[in-house]
Amino acid sequence: MRYLTAGESHGPQLTTILEGVPSGLELLVDDINIELARRQKGHGRGRRMQIEKDQVQIVSGVRHGKTLGSPIALVVENRDWKHWTHIMGAxxxxxxxxxxxxxxxxxxxxGHADLVGAMKYGHRDMRNVLERSSARETTVRVAAGAVAKKLLEALGIKVAGHVLEIGGVKASKVKYDSLEELQQITEDSPVRCVDKEAEKKMMNAIDTAKENGDSIGGIVEVIVEGMPEGVGSYVHYDRKLDAKIAAAIVSINAFKGVEFGIGFEAARMPGSKVHDEINWDQQEGYTRKTNNLGGFEGGMTTGMPIVVRGVMKPIPTLYKPLQSVDIETKETFAASIERSDSCAVPAASVVAEAVVAWELANAIIEQFGQDRIDIIKENVENMRKYAKEF
Structure with a gap:
């Protein structure tokens, strides 16, 4: 599977075309709109979220609630376009x-793409850069991820995300009995945090940053359960699934780091305490005593939950702007100001879910068949049975 996105932040619409989604997958507008609404929530979001109430239109590839196997085109209109027709018109x-x-x-x-993007494409007006490099583009990436989530759901694979840290405030009481419980708790949290004490401190940190005209970043975590063993490959660098997920996470606007399982902590521990010892029983097949490697060995899924975290830097658009240089006069000025969030980490958690879901769905399609969801489901179940009895 693959997708392309098109559109500018203040243009008439955002568009994505998905290719390779199998036929027979149940897909409704509401499946996508739920995810778009989740992306717009969160303490610290700016005025744009009140202006835009994102709703998707499915304009091809779906008939009577099911995918056709042909390209799916999704459109999200920018409701603020009427104020930008002269500025952004074609x-x-x-x-x-x-x-x-x-x-x-x-x-x-x-910290933004403005200067180097203008150098690369020869623009003297850097609006030509920032309109496309804006995180507004993640709207339709979340739409694409919503389709991927439906595919994974049909195969019994669950995806959930939450916030671990904002502005130096860390969640310490991260306890939940199931991914469903995690989703329920975080959907009710203004910062998508399981730890209620940390939640309040995170909100205070966001409010303080906003009062100071500043911004703060954080860390999000995505957990996936139900992936069959052996998805991905060890035979080439570009077929390792954890590498593809790492690239997807860092491709999200403002993300600067990624880790799996215990991640960078593994550098401080001996191997005897890092690697996950293997168990087997007739009911569950092969499992690991721990999941320090976050569900991957050799670039392939182990069958254990996939655990991946991403680091988001503070948003570079500040209401007390940093020093910059006017490219026309070469004089020092405060940088330009656009509408912005003081913190978008809770929203970024939803985007992270979307990009991880897409990479997993793509890997499933690549390995277990492409054309029909019923055949893919049968092949995945056969792999699960084979792995358990191996």
């Missing part, structure tokens, strides 16, 4: 000089 400017266009940006924001 038609040539008439009787208006380019330098007179409102909201032209010549002062790049440190």
């Amino acid at each position: 038609e040539p400017l008439v009787d208006i000089k380019e330098e007179d266009v409102k909201r032209k940006i010549t002062k790049p924001r440190p």
